[in-house]
Amino acid sequence: MKAEKMIRAIGEIDDRYLLEAAETPSKKSSWKVAAVAAACFVAVISIGYGAVSLSGMFSAKSAGPGLAAANSAAMSEYATAKEDIFEAGGANVNGSVSDEEEADMLPAASENEGYPEIAVRDEISEAPIANEPAASPSAPSSVETQTSAELPPGMSVMKLKSAEKADETRWKLILYDAQGELFEFEMERTAFAMPPEKLQAGVMLEIRYGEGYEPVEILYYSAE
């Protein structure tokens, strides 16, 4: 079996990597967390001051200049701390996010220990999915009003870039994820709730994921 061959091959991996994985990982430094907390605190104070100033509770003559200077310094400190964090590898300044951060944005994993077997099409169609919204696969228009935040765990809506036949039974999909990055995968034709031939670029697909976050089903789609 191919998977077993891979598992055996992983067993012959370089000793250095095995020892590296056996060692206890070093605790992540807490300075980043502290810096973010400090920056947030400064920002909250600054915003609070701004709100108070706007409401006219303080006289501009008495306290304004001093506090304004403090506010300016605080904002500068916040900006510096933020840059430090970005440079430290937390995320790119241009807004793209790392795997770790993106993972946090994704739906929570199942509470089940380990991974259950991936559901097959027939099981899905026969039994209702836990926490699935009331909308049925035959009612694609419901996607239009559904935001990602409202989706149950293990589901997401993505915009289709292209769909093409990969082979006799599989279809290759290229989609944009929530961050606008391309996401590509292939799926069995049986995983589509509707004929994949009808898919057009720009439609929104609702995708159901397995426990390993592999897409397992395209439940329905609608125009953007």
Add this chain to the structure above:
Amino acid sequence: MEDQKIVELYFERSEQAIEESARKYGALCRSISQNILHDPSEAEECLNDTFFKAWNAIPPAKPAHLGAYLAKIARNISLNRLEHNNAEKRGGGSVEVALDEIENVVASAELEAFGEEDLSGLINRFLSGEKKEHRQMFLRRYFYFDTPAEIARRFSMSENRAAVILFRMRTRLREFLRKEGVSI
């Protein structure tokens, strides 16, 4: 005791080599067997077999990293035993789930032309290009057969994050193998 010293004890055919190996690496090897077999008594038997096999193999073998060497032996013995135990049944244990995950990486791949050593070389190269933490997570999952929950605890992250990182590593591995000529 230093690994080198323990290996020397093996070469001297001193039984203290086994004691020292068990003291230093017994827990590691036992946890691998336990993760694979989920049976403490079988894990204990695999541990004994591991040291017995090491005793017979050293010399002539002279492992540079005794811990990794023993871990590999323990893993192979445990996988063989699992294969034997599961000849007729296939459950939802940690190894079976890991196999399912890897199956997605190599589904329809033409691996027949590749020996285990070739594949190991490719996986080594793939891992060398990964971040240290991701590499550790990958091996915790597919070498040591830790569950995603255990990995999440070990790396102080949510289970969700661990699952996503592993999924993306599998995707990258699949792509890497494709580029390296393993038809997928």
